[in-house]
Amino acid sequence: MERRVAVIGAGTMGSGIAHVAALHGYQVYLLDEQPGVVTRARQRIAQRLQRDVEKGRLTAAESEQVMDRLVEAEWNQLADADLVIEAVLEVMNVKKAVFESLDRTVKPEAILATNTSSLSITELAAVTQRPQKVVGLHFFNPAPVMKLVEIVRGEETSEETVSAVKAFAESLQKEAVIVQKDTPGFIVNRVLMPLFIEAMRIYEEGIASKEDIDKAIQLGLNHPMGPLALADLTGLDVDLHVMDYLFQEFHDDRFAAPQVLRRLVRAGKLGRKTGKGFYEYSES
Numbered sequence: 001m002e003r004r005v006a007v008i009g010a011g012t013m014g015s016g017i018a019h020v021a022a023l024h025g026y027q028v029y030l031l032d033e034q035p036g037v038v039t040r041a042r043q044r045i046a047q048r049l050q051r052d053v054e055k056g057r058l059t060a061a062e063s064e065q066v067m068d069r070l071v072e073a074e075w076n077q078l079a080d081a082d083l084v085i086e087a088v089l090e091v092m093n094v095k096k097a098v099f100e101s102l103d104r105t106v107k108p109e110a111i112l113a114t115n116t117s118s119l120s121i122t123e124l125a126a127v128t129q130r131p132q133k134v135v136g137l138h139f140f141n142p143a144p145v146m147k148l149v150e151i152v153r154g155e156e157t158s159e160e161t162v163s164a165v166k167a168f169a170e171s172l173q174k175e176a177v178i179v180q181k182d183t184p185g186f187i188v189n190r191v192l193m194p195l196f197i198e199a200m201r202i203y204e205e206g207i208a209s210k211e212d213i214d215k216a217i218q219l220g221l222n223h224p225m226g227p228l229a230l231a232d233l234t235g236l237d238v239d240l241h242v243m244d245y246l247f248q249e250f251h252d253d254r255f256a257a258p259q260v261l262r263r264l265v266r267a268g269k270l271g272r273k274t275g276k277g278f279y280e281y282s283e284s
């Protein structure tokens, strides 16, 4: 794998992926269609790096080099990227439009990866002329911290593509698992969404307070955070999209989104992104 990586979408996941790639020596092009988003992402990354400097994990010079490697780019600069990671909104048509444009812009030998957390890789690959070079590369939030990457094969993803992104993930000091079949939710979200749903139903049914539900799972199962706090962290709008997609694909009540989640999302309470979700956050 060459050293030029482009990340499309500078939200929580895109900026986290860009951060970790730049930290591990890649030249990173970061793009977002919304003005100002890349600038804010770079500011957040600079603050994280500053913390690393204060803690003695990086020198000030290294932190500067990381920021120098991470540049805001325009579409036409993507032509020479070796790997593109799409991290835009979790909506199939939005992602398809991005993949169509990428396929026209980026050199034919480049790999086009998606950070989708549940959608079909095969369906996305079908809008390109290079389905063998399209693959799922699913990072977890917060991307600089979480060790796992799910690598998801589409129907036509080549062995060479899987090996290349596995080597890439390992170069970021991540552990990769290979999802051999392109199925909705892959491994983690297929397990996580029913956990979220059950915790939300327990809350809706008035069985316990949200704090006690989270405390029970945290201390009873040794999870770093409870499911309601984690649902806020991942973004309630994202969680709802994922549940609705899994429900539509599997026709199974295991994935039926609770009303409380729909109400919060409709009210614009999207978790940490807005400072409000199941919990209130003083900083978003």
Ligand code: 3HC
Residues within 6 Å of the ligand: 048, 051, 055, 116, 117, 139, 140, 141, 142, 143, 144, 145, 146, 188, 189, 192, 224, 225, 230, 234, 238
């Ligand atoms: N970016 C970079 N670093 C971050 C960070 C971020 N957004 N958030 C936290 N960190 C770092 C902190 O700097 C700190 O590092 P340091 O102590 O070495 O400086 C370290 O992580 C621990 O952070 P905190 O001390 O602030 O807090 P905690 O110890 O409580 O850890 C947590 C926070 C890492 C978020 C931890 O609670 C955790 O692991 N939670 C579970 C997260 C999880 O399950 N994520 C997966 C979600 S599912 C998903 O993403 C799939 C999607 O498709 C829905």
